[in-house]
Amino acid sequence: MNDLIPKLPLAKYIDELVVWLTINFEWFFDSITTILEGFVEGLVALLTFIPALLLIAMIGFLAWKVSKWRLTLFTVIGLLIIYNLGYWVEMIETLAIVLTAVFISIIIGIPLGIWASQKKVVKQIVTPILDFMQTMPAFVYLIPAIFFFNIGVVPGVVSSVIFSMPPTIRLTILGIQQVPSDIIEASEAFGSTTSQRLLKVQLPLAMPTIMAGINQSIMLALSMVVIASMVGAPGLGTEVYRAVTQIKTGIGFEAGLSIVIIAIVLDRITQKIGTKK
Amino acid sequence: MDEKTIKIKVEQVTKIFGKNTKQALQQLSNGKSKQEILQNTGCTVGVNQASFEVRTGEIFVIMGLSGSGKSTLVRLLNRLIDPTSGKVLIDDQDVVKMSKEKLRQVRRKKISMVFQKFALLPHFTILENTAFGLEIQGMSKEERQKTAMEALHLVGLKGFENQFPDQLSGGMQQRVGLARALANDPDILLMDEAFSALDPLIRKDMQDELLELQSSVEKTIVFITHDLDEALRIGDRIALMKDGNIVQIGTPEEILMNPSNQYVERFVEDVDLSKVLTAHHVMKRAETVQIEKGPRVALQLMRELGISSIYAVDKQKKLLGVVSAVDARKALETQQSLHQIITTDLSTVSPDTLLTDLFDKVSEATIPVAVIDDQKRLKGILIKGAVIGALAGNEKHINVWNEKQDVNNDKPKVVIK
Numbered sequence: 001m002n003d004l005i006p007k008l009p010l011a012k013y014i015d016e017l018v019v020w021l022t023i024n025f026e027w028f029f030d031s032i033t034t035i036l037e038g039f040v041e042g043l044v045a046l047l048t049f050i051p052a053l054l055l056i057a058m059i060g061f062l063a064w065k066v067s068k069w070r071l072t073l074f075t076v077i078g079l080l081i082i083y084n085l086g087y088w089v090e091m092i093e094t095l096a097i098v099l100t101a102v103f104i105s106i107i108i109g110i111p112l113g114i115w116a117s118q119k120k121v122v123k124q125i126v127t128p129i130l131d132f133m134q135t136m137p138a139f140v141y142l143i144p145a146i147f148f149f150n151i152g153v154v155p156g157v158v159s160s161v162i163f164s165m166p167p168t169i170r171l172t173i174l175g176i177q178q179v180p181s182d183i184i185e186a187s188e189a190f191g192s193t194t195s196q197r198l199l200k201v202q203l204p205l206a207m208p209t210i211m212a213g214i215n216q217s218i219m220l221a222l223s224m225v226v227i228a229s230m231v232g233a234p235g236l237g238t239e240v241y242r243a244v245t246q247i248k249t250g251i252g253f254e255a256g257l258s259i260v261i262i263a264i265v266l267d268r269i270t271q272k273i274g275t276k277k
Numbered sequence: 278m279d280e281k282t283i284k285i286k287v288e289q290v291t292k293i294f295g296k297n298t299k300q301a302l303q304q305l306s307n308g309k310s311k312q313e314i315l316q317n318t319g320c321t322v323g324v325n326q327a328s329f330e331v332r333t334g335e336i337f338v339i340m341g342l343s344g345s346g347k348s349t350l351v352r353l354l355n356r357l358i359d360p361t362s363g364k365v366l367i368d369d370q371d372v373v374k375m376s377k378e379k380l381r382q383v384r385r386k387k388i389s390m391v392f393q394k395f396a397l398l399p400h401f402t403i404l405e406n407t408a409f410g411l412e413i414q415g416m417s418k419e420e421r422q423k424t425a426m427e428a429l430h431l432v433g434l435k436g437f438e439n440q441f442p443d444q445l446s447g448g449m450q451q452r453v454g455l456a457r458a459l460a461n462d463p464d465i466l467l468m469d470e471a472f473s474a475l476d477p478l479i480r481k482d483m484q485d486e487l488l489e490l491q492s493s494v495e496k497t498i499v500f501i502t503h504d505l506d507e508a509l510r511i512g513d514r515i516a517l518m519k520d521g522n523i524v525q526i527g528t529p530e531e532i533l534m535n536p537s538n539q540y541v542e543r544f545v546e547d548v549d550l551s552k553v554l555t556a557h558h559v560m561k562r563a564e565t566v567q568i569e570k571g572p573r574v575a576l577q578l579m580r581e582l583g584i585s586s587i588y589a590v591d592k593q594k595k596l597l598g599v600v601s602a603v604d605a606r607k608a609l610e611t612q613q614s615l616h617q618i619i620t621t622d623l624s625t626v627s628p629d630t631l632l633t634d635l636f637d638k639v640s641e642a643t644i645p646v647a648v649i650d651d652q653k654r655l656k657g658i659l660i661k662g663a664v665i666g667a668l669a670g671n672e673k674h675i676n677v678w679n680e681k682q683d684v685n686n687d688k689p690k691v692v693i694k
């Protein structure tokens with residue numbers, strides 16, 4: 001159909017770029033792999049070290065702290081179901097991956113969001129990249145991730161980070177820019193420095209919005225668990241993936257249900273933290 | 278405080294919003310109008326070559342319709358907005374040329390601001406809000422809370438320190454805004470439509486309280502409003518703005534009585550004079566007799582002036598009562614002193630009583646109502662016809678004051694032989 005203009009060798013260029021990066025930045029990817037692996041494994045070790053029932057009680061207590069008894073009840077019963085179905089360890093592996101991915105999203109996303117909220121140029125560069133990150137099918141990130149980080153938990157975490165970071169950045173920018181201009185003016189009029197304005201005025205006022213962004217990031221990271229399992233990330237996703245390939249409806253449902261329970265618990269708890277004064 | 282010292286001096290300050298400010302500035306100096314410049318360059322003239330001085334301790338009101346450049350002008354004073362050209366001198370230091378650090382110090386110590394929509398921090402308590410400026414300065418928690426409490430006390434908000442802004446009414450929130458500004462103990466208060474968001478009644482209370490507060494704290498206040506009544510009530514002097522230009526600067530009386538052009542005239546036209554003019558403005562000279570002089574002198578004075586009663590005062594001009602010609606003649610025949618025959622139940626008002634508040638007294642009185650100051654000295658009297666004439670805007674019946682003038686000056690019209 002397109003004879004006059006030859007097809008752009010985009011695929012070839014991308015492949016070459018990935019190979020070049022893999023070779024020249026091996027030290028970089030290797031150190032990231034070591035750190036992330038250590039982090040996730042440490043988290044898993046910690047969470048499995050705590051007896052399951054104690055951990056359920058602790059999470060239940062957290063739910064009770066930020067919300068009412070209803071969420072507490074749901075949390076405790078939900079987690080007990082997961083425990084009962086025998087997916088406890090898988091659940092913890094999934095939790096560890098999600099928390100790690102979200103943690104990275106936060107430590108990169110919030111400063112980036114703050115920076116973009118202060119400098120127009122930064123925002124103009126960041127916004128299209130975020131659009132790109134969110135609309136590119138998540139599967140596509142898996143391929144280079146395997147090159148850079150081999151298979152296992154790390155490429156899973158990395159692709160989850162890429163996929164889940166945009167809402168945190170976006171809502172940080174939004175939250176800061178939504179602070180009423182007269183309040184900003186007031187802080188300027190009383191002689192604030194830029195960092196005083198940011199720490200005492202903008203960030204506290206933006207906090208509910210930023211928390212909403214983090215909440216969305218958690219949900220997106222959770223939605224990546226099955227995809228991440230395709231590159232070898234352990235956890236509930238692996239169970240779902242295996243059930244699909246072996247056409248085991250029952251097991252697929254059990255693992256899927258466990259993911260839903262975790263999603264609801266995480267969603268409600270973080271939402272409540274966000275809206276609390 | 279020395280009345281003459283100048284706190285703020287603004288020289289030819291101009292603010293143009295937009296990209297082609299150079300071109301716009303050029304056209305502005307060629308005398309193009311705000312609309313023309315907007316069309317030609319896409320720039321908005323916020324403030325055009327404004328010059329004025331604010332004296333120490335004065336309440337300087339900047340008044341104008343919405344969009345006339347008031348907010349822009351007041352923000353040029355603390356450089357929340359950078360001027361395109363011109364000078365802003367505060368205590369002889371040019372704010373425009375200041376380094377960021379120096380400017381920050383000025384904002385922290387010298388100038389505070391009160392905002393139309395209060396601009397309080399919703400996550401801070403009232404006390405924390407009040408202490409905000411002090412916190413920014415790095416004052417210790419204990420010290421700033423103590424200072425903030427004093428400021429809250431000053432605005433009558435003691436007991437509310439642990440509430441949050443959304444638990445308070447608008448009027449109370451603005452008191453917090455005021456307390457926050459006062460807590461820094463600045464020389465200058467900038468108030469941008471500070472009372473415009475409040476209900477009329479609360480607004481009036483706040484105006485009164487500001488005036489009362491001002492008499493004790495003696496700040497230099499630049500007060501922005503779009504409301505002429507408010508401007509006349511609280512301003513020592515008023516600058517009137519239109520399309521970024523200052524069209525007239527003067528005392529409330531000067532603005533009212535001598536509008537410098539049609540624009541000001543139109544502005545002033547609708548003013549409810551009864552809420553602006555005071556007894557001071559409409560009183561007439563009262564004919565008096567010193568009580569020791571006795572009935573004979575009183576009678577002679579009345580005869581020469583062609584009046585049927587006269588006010589009796591003591592040596593300090595304190596009002597003692599009134600004597601009618603009939604009574605004076607009777608006293609003369611019966612050898613009584615003036616003390617014995619004066620009528621003492623006169624109705625009186627103070628010079629700053631508004632006309633709306635003295636109508637009833639004036640219309641009921643059979644003898645003209647006497648205007649007396651707080652030492653009971655007779656300043657003048659209110660004649661029904663003159664009060665009505667003043668209300669109708671007849672300038673003949675309105676006294677334009679400066680400090681030294683007095684209707685009852687010491688020189689009597691009639692010299693007694």
Ligand SMILES: Nc1ncnc2c1ncn2[C@@H]1O[C@H](COP(=O)(O)OP(=O)(O)O)[C@@H](O)[C@H]1O
Nearest residue numbers: 294321322323342343344345346347348349350
């Ligand atoms: N940041 C801005 N950018 C562009 N134009 C502005 C800006 N701020 C104010 N203006 C314009 O400057 C003029 C004066 O506005 P302002 O000072 O807010 O008036 P006022 O306070 O008297 O209502 C208006 O025409 C307004 O549209």
Ligand SMILES: [Mg+2]
Nearest residue numbers: 347348349470
């Ligand atoms: Mg304004």
